[in-house]
Amino acid sequence: AQSVTQLDSQVPVFEEAPVELRCNYSSSVSVYLFWYVQYPNQGLQLLLKYLSGSTLVKGINGFEAEFNKSQTSFHLRKPSVHISDTAEYFCAVSENNNDMRFGAGTRLTVKP
Amino acid sequence: DAMVIQNPRYQVTQFGKPVTLSCSQTLNHNVMYWYQQKSSQAPKLLFHYYDKDFNNEADTPDNFQSRRPNTSFCFLDIRSPGLGDAAMYLCATSSRVTQETQYFGPGTRLLVL
Numbered sequence: 001a002q003s004v005t006q007l008d009s010q011v012p013v014f015e016e017a018p019v020e021l022r023c024n025y026s027s028s029v030s031v032y033l034f035w036y037v038q039y040p041n042q043g044l045q046l047l048l049k050y051l052s053g054s055t056l057v058k059g060i061n062g063f064e065a066e067f068n069k070s071q072t073s074f075h076l077r078k079p080s081v082h083i084s085d086t087a088e089y090f091c092a093v094s095e096n097n098n099d100m101r102f103g104a105g106t107r108l109t110v111k112p
Numbered sequence: 113d114a115m116v117i118q119n120p121r122y123q124v125t126q127f128g129k130p131v132t133l134s135c136s137q138t139l140n141h142n143v144m145y146w147y148q149q150k151s152s153q154a155p156k157l158l159f160h161y162y163d164k165d166f167n168n169e170a171d172t173p174d175n176f177q178s179r180r181p182n183t184s185f186c187f188l189d190i191r192s193p194g195l196g197d198a199a200m201y202l203c204a205t206s207s208r209v210t211q212e213t214q215y216f217g218p219g220t221r222l223l224v225l
Contacts, residue, residue, distance in 0.1 A: 041219070
């Protein structure tokens with residue numbers, strides 16, 4: 001079965017600085033990869049997804065992620081963060097079925 | 113706008129008192145999911161419906177049940193809530209065509225007193 005590891009539980013960063021949130025997965029088959037964002041007391045909002053094709057995926061709010069099959073990674077990046085980006089970010093993997101597995105989450109805190 | 117709706121957003125219940133959480137969707141998706149998310153943890157899948165077919169996760173306690181009377185609605189019933197069941201409960205949907213992508217509602221935060 002697939003699994004996801006988010007390497008950093010918390011990432012503090014100053015406003016307008018770049019940020020990278022790391023995600024590694026394990027699976028024996030081809031996978032779909034996702035990043036979701038969760039604001040306090042809210043549901044999960046889809047930021048971006050990789051299904052196939054170009055390994056660089058652009059999402060909402062200026063985020064992008066790169067699928068690296070050889071390193072089994074799907075790191076999320078943003079060149080310049082805002083205070084409003086403060087939230088919990090979840091990486092998830094699906095093996096083309098209804099079984100989506102989430103990482104433990106990374107709390108991004110953007111400081112002024 | 114097409115969306116996933118959860119009511120109520122906050123629910124308080126007493127230890128052992130049955131409670132029902134509801135989810136509705138206007139996306140006309142055929143798959144609906146219920147997740148439990150405890151504080152500072154990842155969402156954990158409880159079960160899902162593929163149309164009317166119910167699929168229970170192996171480690172979901174018997175205390176949790178679900179009903180899906182039609183395509184639009186899905187309910188989560190907790191028969192005898194314990195203190196450990198306090199959590200955020202998330203409903204999600206996906207379509208037959210793009211099953212790999214799930215769309216989430218805002219969640220219901222359950223407090224057990």
